[in-house]
Amino acid sequence: MPQILTKAIDTVHRNKHKFFEDHGEEGMEAEKRALSFFSKLRNEMQTDKPIILLTDNQPDTDFWNQYLHYQKSLLKDAEQPSWFKSPWLYVECYMYRRIQEGFILSPPISEFDVFREVKNESFFQSQAAIIGLCTYLQDLKKKIAQFTENQKQEEFFKLLQVCLWGNKCDLSISGGLDNAQKSSILNSLESLKPFVLVNDMESVWTILLGSKESETGKGVKKRVDIVLDNAGFELLTDFVLADVLLSFKLASEVHFHGKCMPWFVSDTTKHDFDWTIKQLLAANHKWMSKCGANWKENLHKNYWTYHEHLFWTLPHEFSSMAQTAPDLYSELQKSDLVIFKGDLNYRKLTGDRKWEFAVSFPQALTKFHPAPLCSIRTLKADVQVGLKSGVGEQLSSTEPDWMVTGKYGIIQLCASV
Structure with a gap:
């Protein structure tokens, strides 16, 4: 955390000329104010000072x-x-909220996203992998009409695994250092299979097919929600999965949920979401720009919808959502399947508790269940449930850091409401 905060301080300092160009002397004063705020915050953190109240009078200040x-x-x-x-x-959540407070109290640079440079850089560093994935998707879509149900399932499973391993690209774990996806994940899926500790892909397929079979007459709306994690390559894998959900008629609408402020270095904001599609549209590559055009149209036609909610950047675990954010809870209840990407979501789903490894996923959710839900993440935090008896203990004895390296992954479903 001090390393991330130090990088944020460096970024503000490096942008002082930009602040001057955009805002003149006011921008320079704001830069000094923000730097002073962050230096004080770093000192509080490193000397174990008491947690203090927020003072920025934002819509979420009282909640915090x-x-x-x-x-x-x-x-x-x-x-x-x-x-x-x-x-x-x-x-950890509080640190990111205090960083946001530092900017809010430093107008006119209050809208500055201190992590944007590293997020954008991560996207550009992943170009080869992005081209590979866009090319694969467009090729796949040409053949859909000829696919049997088994072939569809096989392709869906492939892209679900790509979505999983894309979660490795996490800048809050690497401390903001380069963590881009340099090679095509598609070529590695077979060799990565032994590292998927919980694999509920078959059950996910059954749920999506079940909602498909309930169609009558003009068809029933089928909705999948994706609670996003990282921008960059991972977001692209989420887009590809969402595209396939529509193309295979496993869903008629996909709803994305992102963060309303810069969060955990690389988490997706509305700006990141829109920026990514703009980059694809403008790319000098046939299939990248084709994906960008398709996805822009999906948004235009409301096949895809982007949502923001303050709850995703509060410190609460998800079991309190029904009380703290009843509007969001009832929104998720409209879904046929909610996919939660990444580690932070898993920690909030399970309350970040030290559960025994064999405790069931539904039990660890402590009654949070707006709809069938699936967690897709590579392991980078000290919590994991729903493992077969003895698996976690065995891994702990042979690989003491197995829970935090991103080497292992899960596609874990809780189906029954």
Whole structure:
């Protein structure tokens, strides 16, 4: 976390000429204010100071301050929540929210995304893999009419696994260092199969097919929601999966959920979502630009919809969504399948608790179940449930860091509501 904050400070400093060009002396003053704020924040973090209230009067400020009071209520009278002694998930989210506060309190640079440069760089570094995937998709779509149901299933499983391994490209784990996808994942799927610890692809297919078979007359709307994780190559794999869901008629609409502020370095915001499609459209490559045009049209025709909600950038675990964000919960209840991408979503699904490895996924969700839901992630955090008996213990003895390297992955479903 100090490393990420230090990189943010460097980025602000490097952009001071841009701030001056855009805003004159006001921009220079704002840069100084933001740097002072972040230096103080880094000191608080590194010296285990108490967690303090937010002061920026944003729509979510009260939620955060109430959550701090809740954390205080769990401690003995004289104790204060602090950086080293509070729940890890809370403190990590809190750091990113304080970074946002630093910009909000430094107008006119309040809209600056301090992580945008590294997100964009990660996209450009992944060009070869992106071209490979776009080419594969467009080739696939030419053949769809001839596909048997088994061939469709096989292709869907392939792209679900691409979606999984795309989750390795996470800049909050690499501390903002280059973590792009340099080669085609499609060529590696067979060799990666042994590293998928929970593989519920068959059940995911059954759920999607089930909603397909319920069509009558003009057909029933079938909705899949994807709660996004990283921008860059991973977002592209999500787009490809969403395209195939429509092309195979496994869904009639796909709803994407992104973050409403820069978050965990590489998480997708509305700007990242739109920027990615613009980059594809403008690409000097036939199939990249074709994908960009198709996906822009999907948005235009409302086959694809992008949503933002403050809840995704609050510290709450998802089991409190029905109380904290009932509007979002009822939105997800409209879905036939909700796909949660990545580690942070998994941590919030399971409350980031130290569950035993064999505890069932439904139990770890602690009653969070707006719709059938599937977690797709490579393991980069100390929580995993739903493993066969003894598997987690065996891995812990042979590979002590198996839970945090991104080497292993899961496609894990909780079907019943």
